[in-house]
Amino acid sequence: xxxxxxxxxxxxxxxxxxxxxxxxxxxxxxxxxxxxxxxxxxxxxxxxxxxxxxxxxxxxxxxxxxxxxxxxxxxxxxxxxxxxxxxxxxxxxxxxxxxxxxxxxxxxxxxxxxxxxxxxxxxxxxxxxxxxxxxxxxxxxxxxxxxxxxxxxxxxxxxxxxxxxxxxxxxxxxxxxxxxxxxxxxxxxxxxxxxxxxxxxxxxxxxxxxxxxxxxxxxxxxxxxxxxxxxxxxxxxxxxxxxxxxxxxxxxxxxxxxx
Amino acid sequence: xxxxxxxxxxxxxxxxxxxxxxxxxxxxxxxxxxxxxxxxxxxxxxxxxxxxxxxxxxxxxxxxxxxxxxxxxxxxxxxxxxxxxxxxxxxxxxxxxxxxxxxxxxxxxxxxxxxxxxxxxxxxxxxxxxxxxxxxxxxxxxxxxxxxxxxxxxxxxxxxxxxxxxxxxxxxxxxxxxxxxxxxxxxxxxxxxxxxxxxxxxxxxxxxxxxxxxxxxxxxxxxxxxxxxxxxxxxxxxxxxxxxxxxxxxxxxxxxxxxxxxxxxxxxxxxxx
Numbered sequence: 001x002x003x004x005x006x007x008x009x010x011x012x013x014x015x016x017x018x019x020x021x022x023x024x025x026x027x028x029x030x031x032x033x034x035x036x037x038x039x040x041x042x043x044x045x046x047x048x049x050x051x052x053x054x055x056x057x058x059x060x061x062x063x064x065x066x067x068x069x070x071x072x073x074x075x076x077x078x079x080x081x082x083x084x085x086x087x088x089x090x091x092x093x094x095x096x097x098x099x100x101x102x103x104x105x106x107x108x109x110x111x112x113x114x115x116x117x118x119x120x121x122x123x124x125x126x127x128x129x130x131x132x133x134x135x136x137x138x139x140x141x142x143x144x145x146x147x148x149x150x151x152x153x154x155x156x157x158x159x160x161x162x163x164x165x166x167x168x169x170x171x172x173x174x175x176x177x178x179x180x181x182x183x184x185x186x187x188x189x190x191x192x193x194x195x196x197x198x199x200x201x202x203x204x205x206x207x208x209x210x211x212x213x214x215x216x217x218x219x220x221x222x223x224x225x226x227x228x229x230x231x232x233x234x235x236x237x238x239x240x241x242x243x244x245x246x247x248x249x250x251x252x253x254x255x256x257x258x259x
Numbered sequence: 260x261x262x263x264x265x266x267x268x269x270x271x272x273x274x275x276x277x278x279x280x281x282x283x284x285x286x287x288x289x290x291x292x293x294x295x296x297x298x299x300x301x302x303x304x305x306x307x308x309x310x311x312x313x314x315x316x317x318x319x320x321x322x323x324x325x326x327x328x329x330x331x332x333x334x335x336x337x338x339x340x341x342x343x344x345x346x347x348x349x350x351x352x353x354x355x356x357x358x359x360x361x362x363x364x365x366x367x368x369x370x371x372x373x374x375x376x377x378x379x380x381x382x383x384x385x386x387x388x389x390x391x392x393x394x395x396x397x398x399x400x401x402x403x404x405x406x407x408x409x410x411x412x413x414x415x416x417x418x419x420x421x422x423x424x425x426x427x428x429x430x431x432x433x434x435x436x437x438x439x440x441x442x443x444x445x446x447x448x449x450x451x452x453x454x455x456x457x458x459x460x461x462x463x464x465x466x467x468x469x470x471x472x473x474x475x476x477x478x479x480x481x482x483x484x485x486x487x488x489x490x491x492x493x494x495x496x497x498x499x500x501x502x503x504x505x506x507x508x509x510x511x512x513x514x515x516x517x518x519x520x521x522x523x524x525x526x527x528x529x530x531x532x
Contacts, residue, residue, distance in 0.1 A: 082432075102437075102440045130531040
């Protein structure tokens with residue numbers, strides 16, 4: 001396996017008059033090609049900041065990162081945003097083909113790839129509708145289809161299922177795994193749901209808050225394809241769950257107590 | 260009460276159907292009320308005026324006004340005035356809206372431009388364009404241009420302000436999406452900035468339309484020899500109150516027509532709303 005993402009001492013400080021917050025401190029790690037990584041941590045631990053830096057929406061205060069480009073003309077990364085990230089004035093089809101159109105991909109390819117991912121996500125029938133007419137789950141399918149259709153080197157996902165109800169969440173998680181298994185893309189996924197992290201990841205990176213650091217790494221060996229039933233009934237997973245839970249508890253307690 | 264409760268147990272569908280029918284009846288009643296209020300007022304006016312309870316010289320019966328409307332229409336005089344006013348409104352409206360949209364988008368997209376221009380706009384906006392009419396006449400003469408400029412001036416402000424607000428209020432997440440998916444500045448403009456600001460911009464245009472109508476009447480009253488405002492003003496001065504009312508009806512009609520047309524345009528341009 002080759003290394004896909006290299007991060008070197010990534011640090012981000014938010015500075016305001018009289019106050020500075022170290023959102024990220026010396027994040028260094030390697031992510032292998034085709035790995036599914038979940039970043040898990042309490043809110044405010046800088047996981048979104050890390051993702052935004054990799055998405056080039058934010059500049060690091062120090063440090064650097066590199067994403068290996070495998071194929072010329074491919075975008076380095078595409079982000080699956082939270083539910084609001086679907087553009088309301090574009091149809092489902094317009095949203096899914098958005099990245100391809102922005103990069104001026106030939107029409108034939110755009111059409112073909114858009115149609116492919118519309119079908120994959122079960123959105124074919126809705127391709128002419130506007131997001132307003134879709135449920136939350138359907139909107140997130142649009143967001144996922146948009147990212148995959150763009151065919152980036154890596155995928156970044158910012159709590160894409162956080163706003164969904166439990167049932168829809170399970171369904172979309174398994175759909176995501178199916179599409180992912182087909183493309184074998186490297187994924188960096190932010191979540192604060194332990195179950196979600198256990199189901200999806202090859203590796204969970206546990207973060208702590210202020211300064212945001214990676215404090216623990218858990219390899220999930222469970223064979224794929226996985227289902228939620230499997231994860232829930234596996235005693236090893238239960239042990240992981242408890243250890244992650246304890247860590248998060250501690251983090252929350254610490255942030256509450258005065259320094 | 261006991262009897263009623265038994266009925267419900269017997270046939271719930273029947274019960275619900277009756278409830279539904281009742282709701283339908285109430286709905287129709289509300290619609291009838293909406294239509295009936297203007298008719299009621301006109302009837303009242305007609306009766307009072309004919310019976311002499313109100314002064315028919317100032318408030319001629321609606322039927323007589325309608326007859327005058329017909330006469331003015333027959334002689335072609337009315338359409339002459341309407342034509343002139345519509346021409347002024349249309350050209351003034353376009354002359355105001357187009358630069359307002361262009362400048363508004365520019366200010367919305369480039370914050371230095373916004374910071375530089377907004378104090379000027381804020382300072383000039385509260386001055387009624389009509390108060391500037393003398394200056395406008397000095398600058399552009401007494402002809403058509405001064406009326407068109409007056410309308411343009413009063414349409415400009417609500418449109419420019421709403422356009423700026425439309426652009427600056429686009430949710431930041433769409434800007435992130437555009438950036439993340441590699442939109443160039445041209446694509447950003449056409450795919451994000453323009454469609455995203457359109458709803459608020461159109462609200463401004465709707466406001467501008469109403470203001471244009473107010474302005475034209477006043478401007479034509481002050482310095483013109485044709486147009487609806489002129490018709491209203493001269494009829495009043497010559498004590499031809501029926502003619503004056505005809506002018507008022509025409510204004511009311513066009514105000515309604517324009518806002519219906521703009522609503523239609525809104526529905527067409529914003530299918531995603």
